[in-house]
Amino acid sequence: MLRILGAGVASAAALPILSACTGTSTAAASSSAAASTSSAAGSSSASSAASSAASSAVAGSGSSTSAATQVGGTVTFGSNASDATPKAAYQAVFNAFKKADGVDTKVNTVDHNSFQENINNYLQGSPDQVFTWFAGNRMQFFAAQGLLTPIDDVWSGIESQYADGFKSASTAADGKKYFIPFYNYPWAFFYRPSVFKAKGYTVPKTLDELKTLAAKMAKDGLTPIAFADKDGWPAMGTFDYLNQRINGYQFHMDLVATHKESWTNPKVKTVFDTWKGLFPYLQTGALGRTWQEAAQTLVKKQAGMYLLGMFVGQQFPVGDTDIDFFPFPEVDTNVGMDAVEAPIDGFLLSSKGQGPQSKALLTYLASPEAQLLYLGADPSNVAANKTASTAKYTALQKKAVALISSAKSISQFLDRDSRPDFASPVVIPALQQFLKDGDSDSVTKSLEAQAKTIFTS
Amino acid sequence: MTATQQTPVTAVPVEKPLDKNRRVHRLTGRDRVVIALMIGIPTLIEAILVWFPAIASIILSFGRWNGVGAFSKIQWIGTVNYQDVFNVDPNFWPAVRHNLIWLAFLAFIASPAGMFLAVLLDRELPGSKIMQSIFFLPVMFSLALVGVIWQLIFSPDQGLINGVFGTHVDWFGNPNINLWAALIAASWKHIGYIMVLYLAGLKGVDPSLREAAAIDGATSRQTFFRVVFPAMKPINIVIVVITVIEALRAFDIVFIINKGTNGLQLLATMIYTNSGAAARVGYASALAVILLVIALVPIISYLTQAFKEEKR
Numbered sequence: 001m002l003r004i005l006g007a008g009v010a011s012a013a014a015l016p017i018l019s020a021c022t023g024t025s026t027a028a029a030s031s032s033a034a035a036s037t038s039s040a041a042g043s044s045s046a047s048s049a050a051s052s053a054a055s056s057a058v059a060g061s062g063s064s065t066s067a068a069t070q071v072g073g074t075v076t077f078g079s080n081a082s083d084a085t086p087k088a089a090y091q092a093v094f095n096a097f098k099k100a101d102g103v104d105t106k107v108n109t110v111d112h113n114s115f116q117e118n119i120n121n122y123l124q125g126s127p128d129q130v131f132t133w134f135a136g137n138r139m140q141f142f143a144a145q146g147l148l149t150p151i152d153d154v155w156s157g158i159e160s161q162y163a164d165g166f167k168s169a170s171t172a173a174d175g176k177k178y179f180i181p182f183y184n185y186p187w188a189f190f191y192r193p194s195v196f197k198a199k200g201y202t203v204p205k206t207l208d209e210l211k212t213l214a215a216k217m218a219k220d221g222l223t224p225i226a227f228a229d230k231d232g233w234p235a236m237g238t239f240d241y242l243n244q245r246i247n248g249y250q251f252h253m254d255l256v257a258t259h260k261e262s263w264t265n266p267k268v269k270t271v272f273d274t275w276k277g278l279f280p281y282l283q284t285g286a287l288g289r290t291w292q293e294a295a296q297t298l299v300k301k302q303a304g305m306y307l308l309g310m311f312v313g314q315q316f317p318v319g320d321t322d323i324d325f326f327p328f329p330e331v332d333t334n335v336g337m338d339a340v341e342a343p344i345d346g347f348l349l350s351s352k353g354q355g356p357q358s359k360a361l362l363t364y365l366a367s368p369e370a371q372l373l374y375l376g377a378d379p380s381n382v383a384a385n386k387t388a389s390t391a392k393y394t395a396l397q398k399k400a401v402a403l404i405s406s407a408k409s410i411s412q413f414l415d416r417d418s419r420p421d422f423a424s425p426v427v428i429p430a431l432q433q434f435l436k437d438g439d440s441d442s443v444t445k446s447l448e449a450q451a452k453t454i455f456t457s
Numbered sequence: 458m459t460a461t462q463q464t465p466v467t468a469v470p471v472e473k474p475l476d477k478n479r480r481v482h483r484l485t486g487r488d489r490v491v492i493a494l495m496i497g498i499p500t501l502i503e504a505i506l507v508w509f510p511a512i513a514s515i516i517l518s519f520g521r522w523n524g525v526g527a528f529s530k531i532q533w534i535g536t537v538n539y540q541d542v543f544n545v546d547p548n549f550w551p552a553v554r555h556n557l558i559w560l561a562f563l564a565f566i567a568s569p570a571g572m573f574l575a576v577l578l579d580r581e582l583p584g585s586k587i588m589q590s591i592f593f594l595p596v597m598f599s600l601a602l603v604g605v606i607w608q609l610i611f612s613p614d615q616g617l618i619n620g621v622f623g624t625h626v627d628w629f630g631n632p633n634i635n636l637w638a639a640l641i642a643a644s645w646k647h648i649g650y651i652m653v654l655y656l657a658g659l660k661g662v663d664p665s666l667r668e669a670a671a672i673d674g675a676t677s678r679q680t681f682f683r684v685v686f687p688a689m690k691p692i693n694i695v696i697v698v699i700t701v702i703e704a705l706r707a708f709d710i711v712f713i714i715n716k717g718t719n720g721l722q723l724l725a726t727m728i729y730t731n732s733g734a735a736a737r738v739g740y741a742s743a744l745a746v747i748l749l750v751i752a753l754v755p756i757i758s759y760l761t762q763a764f765k766e767e768k769r
Contacts, residue, residue, distance in 0.1 A: 117733040120524050145525040230630060230715050287719050288613045288630020296614075421523070421735035425727070429548050432719045436632065446547050453541045454737070456521075 070102030075357035077107050078122070078131030078350075080115035089377035096373055097364045103357045123147040129353035130361050135169035135344040136412035137257050137419065139179050142348070143172035149349040150176035154359050158366045161387045165410040169344055180347045180366045181384035183375060185310040186400050187237050187341040187413070188325035195222075195301055203326040207245075207274070210329045214281035217304040224281035226303035228294035229435060232428030235286075236414035237341060238278075238307055239431065243271045244339040245331040249409035252339075256418040259455035263448035272440035274331065279438060287432055309343070310400055313380040323396060327403055340407035343416055344384060419454065426450045511749065518743035524736040531739075538743035549744075552722040555636055556751070559643070559723070560704035567644040568700045571651025576681065578652070579659040589656070596649040604713030607642035632720025639721060642710050647703060651696055658692030659685070694763050698756055705752045724748045 077094070081087050087109060094105040108128050115122070115132075122131075123142060133139055142148050155177045159167070162181065170179035189210075195201070199220055204210040214224035229235040243252045247267045254260040255268065262268075283294060283303060295315035297303040306312060307328065316323055330337045347365055349358055364370050368388035375383055382393070382400050390398050404410065415423035426447065434443040484492075518538055520531040542549050574592055578585045595603060610617045611628035619625060628638045662685055670680040686693075708725040711717050717726025724744060732741035 119734060120736050124525060145523075147525065232716060232718055285613055285627040285630050287632070287715075288627040288635075293612070293614050421731065421737040421740075425548075425730045425735050425737070428716075429718045429722070433547070436719075449545050450541075450547075453537075453545055 070100075071356050071360045072102045073355075073357045074104040074106055075130060075355070075361045076128035077105050077361070078115075078128035079107055079109045080112045080132045082109055082111045082115075085377050086374075089374045092377075093365070093370050093373050096370070097361060100364060101360045103360055105361065123350060127350040127352060129355065129358040130347050130349055130365075132345065133179070133348045134412065134416050135166075135179050135181060135346060136416040138412075138416045139170075139348060140172045141420070143174065143176070143178045147351050148172075148178045149351055149353055150174075150178055151180070151349050151359070151362060152177050154180070154362050154366070157363060158385075161366070161368070161385050163386050163405060165404075165407060166344065166384055169410065169412065170346075178348055179344075180362045181344045182346040182365060182371060183378075183381040183384055184342045184344040184404065184410075185381045186325075186327075186403050187241070187307065187309050187343075188327050188403065189225075189305045189307050190298065190310075190312050190323060190325045191305040192298065192301060192322050193324045194322050195304065201304075204329050206329050207331045211278070211281065214278075214304070218281065222301075223283045223297060223303040224305070225278070225283065226294040226298050226306035227282040227286040228289035228291045229286045229432060230288055230290050232424070232432060233413075233415055234291050234294075234308065235431045235435060236423075236427065237309070238275060239271065240341050240411055240414050240417075241307070241328040242275055242331065243268070244341075244411060245328060245335060245337060246271050246274060248335050249339040249411065252411065253417065256414055256423075259451050263444045263451055269440050269444050272434060272443055275434075276438045276440060286435060309380075310396070311380045313396065321394070321396075325396070325399065338406070338408035339411060340404055340409075341411045341413060342404050342407070343413045344410075345381075346384065422451060422454050426454065514742045514745050514749070517739055518746045520739045522738040524738045534739070538740050539747075541740065542743055542747065546727075548718075548722045548727055551720075552724050552727050553751075555720075555722055556705060556707070556724050558636065559640065559707050560701065560755075562640050563644070563647055563700045563704045564697075567647045568651050568696060570644070571648040572655045572696070574648065574652045575655035575659055578656060589652075592649045592652050594649070595646045596653065598646070600646070600709035601713060603642060603646055604710050607638070607645075607710070608713065611638050611642075629714050630719070635714065635720050639710050639714060643703075643707060647700075651699070654696060654699070655689075655692060658689045661692075662688050690763070694760070697759055701752065701755050701759075705748060724751070 079087070079090060081090050090107065094107065098104060106128075110118075119133075119142075124147065127147075133142075139148075143150075150172075155167075155170070162170075166181045167177070170177045170181060172178050196203075199216075201213055201216065204213050217224040227234075240252065243255065247255075247270075251261060251267065255263065255265075283289070283297065286294075291308060291312075292315055294303070294306060295308065295312050298306045298312070299316055299320075310325070313323060327337060327340070347362060349362060366385065368383060368385040371383035371385050372388050372392070375381055376392075379394050379397060382388075382397050382404070386405065390401055393401070411417055414427060418427070430443055430447050430450075433446070434440070517531070519535060520533050521538070522531040578589050578592075598606075608616075608629075613619060613625070613627045613630060616628070618628070626634065629635050666684050666688060667680055670684045675683065706725055707723055708717075708729070711721045711723055712726055712729070715721055717723055717730065724747070728741050728744045728748065731737045731744065735741075
């Protein structure tokens, strides 16, 4: 209640019309239609397997039901999947879950942005038992506040099906697991192979090669690198990758997540200076452009490449397979390129969420069947479960799986890895300012001064 | 003042006993209950909805809290939030400046424009009803819709203006321009609102005043500025107050454009970004208190002046 009045003067009304906010818009905006029905059909064969897996896991976790019988009852599910396609995809998953475990899922869908804005109030009020959320610091924060229920018992049944990166992304500071990963998607440079082929471009392996390629593209009349930052968050992806390629994953986390490292550290300044070196190749006027508009320039072959999450594919016409990506190139040979930015979306169990039904649901959602059923409607993500069959994946999805599974460390995107009171109110304006003036001194000083006031509690 | 001093002198000897009697008769126990309820309920509502949040905001602005858990988790840190707002936050001073520009623009351009339209429409020219509806239409749109409409007009690559005129102005991305683009969008709505308010006031002005002025040989301009405008004082006060409030709570359009960053920082958007998912409750409260103080200055000064004049 007291928080409401903080915004009280701003009263007007929160208008989440243009979805923006964080890289999470993936699921919300997937545009391909019709897939939910076909995927639902495809799932029926899988559902019996899921059923036995789920119920045995529940039994293993010591809940009351016996292995053979269905769990029954209902579970409430808070969803931020407010757009039609993901909403329908979730419904297909819940229908299959009902068949498998006999549990009805009562879905409470909230507009994507409102869900994120109100998450604190939501969790302290009367939250649904299971709800959609993200891995990383954004999850750990709630765990530390005691707003979540640890689900190590659910994890004990599925541990072997997840890569280490996912396990650590699901674990909070207290060593317990709270998060069920559902799907994720990598950030990388996307391009049209037909353009590369026609002009004889080759995929750059290092930053210098990237610059050479960009210069070539500029000569050929292309915008080398599409770029947009009107909503503030897309530029974070460039910073995340540059910092991890120059200073490594651990330094990046110590900087953005815990502020153990200072922003005025010369290493951070190097990141901004390197970024500035790319300015001549970036699409100009980025601060007035949305990522969708920038993606359109890639689609129309006006731009050569675009560093974004795989959700960029949503902007491509249905059936257009002329899309590929290459990982963010190497900057420093000593650091290499084994860090991949691949935000994970998934589920949490609220503090009031205990019960056999909610655990059965989480177990089911962790299964490859549920994840593939959902992804049938959304080719811009890949299943989090490593045992999920890639048979029906597009070439791009297969490549994404390879990239993610080759990664030694997986970052979640700055606004998920860092504190919410730092990422959005501080980092977004600071990066935008840097994009305007290219002043690496002032941006690092400003970020450090503000970080000091925020990372004290 | 003089009147209150004089009345007791003449009235006391005769009417005092009568008055007393009447008062006893008038206020039965039931009356008192009714009066207590009629005063008490609004006071209570105001206390809960206005005073409690305002005072709680002020108190919270001296603390650091993430909005989760018991109040005992609040760390009291004195004026640190205010120091951070004034000295550290690079968005604060631009936000204040933008709010003031917003206020000046509405006060000197948009509100007078709305009043001007009202005066024109009040003349019952042919088609004035249709024009009235057209100008009022934006007021009925939600601000979110207004934002979307202007987004379509201003969008740099796909927008109407750049498309029609073949220009390449980055209306929303260029920090020197985007505030003015947002102001045009906001004014589009504000003008219609002020127009309707003022039109209602103009209809309420006693026509005999104008006739008298006309008989005295006043031009229509003189009639308006010397006779009608002063007679519209209550409406004028409302318009000043509304303009100030609209300027300070400006939020929606800017939020739709870019969430209030890059040349569009406003106090209200800062409060929102710090209070929503960020849950920086103390800091957002400090910003809210500053906004409250800024809002009180022009409103109190204007109202006191207005009431002082009325008393004369």
